[in-house]
Amino acid sequence: MPPGSIINQAAWDLFNYNRTGILASSSSRTNVFIRTKFQPVNDSRPDIQVIIGTPNGTSLWTLAYLLQPNSRGRVILASRDPTDAPIVQMNYFSDPASHDVNTLMEGIRRVNQIFSTAPMHNSGFHSFSNLSDDIEFKNYLYGNKSSTANSNSGDHFTGTCKMGIDSMAVVDPRLRVRGIVGLRVIDASIMPFITSGNTQAPVYMIGEKGAQMILDDNNSTGTSAASSLHRSYNFSIVIIFYLVFYISTLIKQH
Structure with a gap:
């Protein structure tokens, strides 16, 4: 166990005794819902969900999800044979106006703002310094022209x-x-x-x-x-x- 980790012997003892404590909870301990400037004025729903987790008690992982995508996928029959798997086209980030990419970029900026606060810095956490502008973000998001290695679906x-x-x-x-x-x-x-x-x-x-x-x-x-x-x-x-x-x-x- 890492030094200072909240997942220590006491946590294991508590979980083994009555199934409570840090080990009885999900690693996704915090959810933040954000309504960005890209959401229509007459739509009050959030369009970004940020999940912050603590895998070992000393580090954090963060995911930003696009909640209201404009891109649309397709499910197509492969043949007349019902045993053939259908063709599934995800079409991520395919909307012509780039609404999805811009909204997700705004979500990442909000995450950076959270990690740039004094309490986060004092705890040893830092923002994504390599994602300071749109070009760097898009390079990170798309990876290369043939894949989106650094983005995936929430399923x-x-x-x-x-x-x-x-x-x-x-x-x-x-x-x-x-x-x-x-x-x-x-x-x-x-x-x-x-x-x-x-x-x-x-x-x-x-x-x-x-x-x-x-x-x-x-x-x-x-x-x-x-x-x-x-x-x-x-x-x-x-x-x-x-x-x-x-x-x-x-x-x-x-």
Whole structure:
């Protein structure tokens, strides 16, 4: 263990005793949400998420995530064979106006501001001195012309089967795939827009809501069938009653 590390024997003892303390928490201990100048005036959502972690108690790692990208990827069928993996095109930083790159650069500048404060310097942490201008930042971001080695996805993929009522919607507001009976999509792919932050909690909500929709629709179908059966049963009783009445009348006449 590094000298002065908060992950010491006492931390191990506490975790082994009752599963609490520093070892029971995530290394991503701090999240900062930022609304940059590139976010539209009428949109109050943050567009940058900064995650600050402590892997060993003496150092920090920092990630800046773009929350509202303008670039759009594609998922394309590779062939008619359903066993063939689809073609996934991420298209990172492909928006013509460079909105995504500029927003992410602004996020990194904010991170630099945090690490340039006196408390950070007094604790031995420093900002990215080699990212002082846009050219240096873009060289770092893109790495070279064929890769973006210093940038990657947060793996919060969404929106490939969006919900809606327009012509581009894959599922309707009850998450049913349009044109196919008995098939629903219930996951992050139905989001028309990505949430401003981690998608795990919204996916829990989508799962709960989708499950309730299935139950409600099944109960509604069952109730309708039972109601139809009840009406048919009542109608049969009425017919039998009139038949009995008619036969009784004939018997009395004879």
